[in-house]
Amino acid sequence: MLADVRPLRSPHFRRLWLANIITVVGAQLTVVAVPAQLYADTGSSAYVGLAGVFGLVPLVVFGLYGGALADVFDRRTMLIVTTVGLIVTSALFWAQAAAGNTNVWLLLCLFSVQQAFFAVNQPTRSAILPKIVDPLLLPAANSLNMTVTMAGAIAGPLVAGILIPFTGFAWLYLIDTLTLFATLGAVLRLPSLPVMDAATAVPGVRAVIDGFVYLRTQPVLMMSFVVDLIAMVFGMPRALFPEIAHVSFDGPDDGGLVFALLFAAIPAGAVIGGVFSGWVSRVRRQGLAVVICIVVWGVAMIGFGVAVALADRWTTAMLVVALAMLVVGGAADMASAAFRSSMLLSAADDAMRGRLQGVFIVVVAGGPRIADTLHGATAAAVGTAAAAAGGGVLVVIGVVVASLAVPSFVRYRVTRGS
Template sequence: MLADTTPLRYPAFRRLWATNIVTVIGGQLSVVAVPQQVFEITRSSGYVGLTGAFALIPLIVFGLWGGALADVLDRRRLLLGTGAGLGVTSLALWAQAAAGLDNVWLVLGLLAVQQSFFAVNQPTRSAVLPRLLPGEQLAAANSLSMTVMQFGAIAGPVLAGILIPVIGLSTLYLLDAIALLATLWAVWRLPPLPPSGTVGRAGLRAVWAGFAYLATQRILLASFVVDLIAMVFGMPRALFPQIAHQTFGDPAAGGPALGLLFAAMSVGAVVGGVFSGWVPRVRRQGLAVVVCVGLWGVAMIGFGVAVGAASGRSGIGSLLFWIALACLAFGGGVDMISAAYRQAMLLQVATDEMRGRLQGVFIVVVAGGPRIGDVAHGAAAASVGTAVTAAGGGVLVILGVLVAAVAFPAFVRYRVDRTGGNGPAQLA
């Protein structure tokens, strides 16, 4: 039942995996710092939700273009360049916060720049894995990578909640920049990773070719659709600063409730990752994704109900607070399993010359979906409140994934052929 650690026998993957622990923790400090700073400046969940819009546009543009770049450039050099860009942007965020400028548009603008580098970096990083590992290790490698990411997403927000009152919000950005050095070192140690096959240009034609290829792969298309349903309707993180302050008694500047809310999903994801030894043995991966997304919707309904039942400023010691955290943790666990299967599908089905572009689409969906959700949840909370917004989103997730299952029956029947080594997956 425990996680399959076989991919860690490969030195290049092991270095990337180990150093990513530090980098992810640092990155999660900024994930908390940006919405908290926006909330401090504006006292509005609507503005916090607006962070999703400022992050979404660069994610779409540079995610798609970055995927094309990953197919025509040396992926090691691309990772080094974009990693350095992320570090410089974190330093700029630190400078504006330390100077006390309190300009929400400057924060949002730097967030957009940061997400531009992220959108190129992530599809490139994912497209590297099949060059470092055999195909049968990809599902296990994805589980290990996601477990590390989610561990960082626990430690980062909890540390942020503890450190903000001690060292100030601005220092979180500086720590993020320093932590990026670890992964840059691991990338530097990689061998050259030039493109395979015919090398073209990373222009609009290459991006369009990726979409044309995706249109012929209904299994992958369906995996993107169900993830968008889960994240757009069921990701309530834009509500966390308001819920922490108004419902559970955090100070307006942030505190332990804020950190625990941001960390709760990742706690569940780490538990799911640690006990993910059974994940590679599941053949009906499409059906497993549908079930996981449905359970995510149930978890968000439970979270919304718990928030609604909590009296104002009930504090982090209340039973309802811990019930709300438990619902988020359960949702994080099933989402980790879903993501491991969807990423394995993409890496196994797509050809190497298309992996970068499809990883670009994947990053747009995985990172862009929650950003759309931020905007939607922030706007809805201004009208109907945080509890109704969170619970209603969970209901929409369940309805949406049922519609998707009917619309894409081949996805529900999708299974992996274990007898074919690195061969393609098949339908039941």
């Protein structure tokens, strides 16, 4: 049941994975430092909210176009260029903070540039996995990667919260800059990774459109995006956590322990799921596995909403139940993502992998942001408990209906030797 570590036998994957352990904590320091610096400079949550817009737009644009680039140029070269770009932007974050900058627009523009490099880097990095890992081990490789990412999502904010009062923002950006060199070293040791049947011309908008046209002819791959959107848009309740922590569980209105626990619970579940992910490599019916995982996610969110509804009667007990439901949901989401990523990599043509990974990045980033808006509006009308539980119900109904509409997704199977 423990994590399948066979992908680490590949020296290229092992170096990238070990480097990511170092890099992901530094990246999370910047994730925390940017909104914290924005609020410290302005005292306005509106400016902090602008970071979402300045981050999402380049993530969508360059995620899609970066995937097209990754289907033409040598992917090792793409990784080198984008990793260097991330190092430079992180160093500029450090420079502006060390110089005492209070110009919000400079900080936001730097954040946009960083997200643009990230949006090109991630589809490329995912697209190389079938070249450096046995295809049958792709679920295990994706589980290992997600475990590290989610562990960083827990450790990074905690470390940043401790350091900021003592070191300020500049040191956090500097740590991020230095840790990125670990990834650069691993990328430089990769072999040349040309794309099979790659186009010869520099891709334009048409190449991005071709990716969507290809996706439309692949119902199994299309469904991998649809079910993820169903799970995230209807089922991700993170926008409700501040109000739930304060109103339902009597936490302070400016954060506090309950607030932190709610935000950490889903990543913690993903880490636990990753540690005990040895079973994922033995699953052949990956489409059915995704559907089951998303149903479990939906049921967990229903349980979370019910716990919130009962919090006024049994506050402590229901807090434990609510956190447990989020942990279960996080573990289910980790498994679902591992299978969906593997399906994208194994079922897609090599010349399309970059573009499909670009769409994957957009869906993964966009779904929760849409969920924030929907859950916030719904909670204002019916309350946080009903919004969370109702979202879970819609997840279960939505994924069942989608599975009935496209049965080939449920039947999708990985065979040995494929």
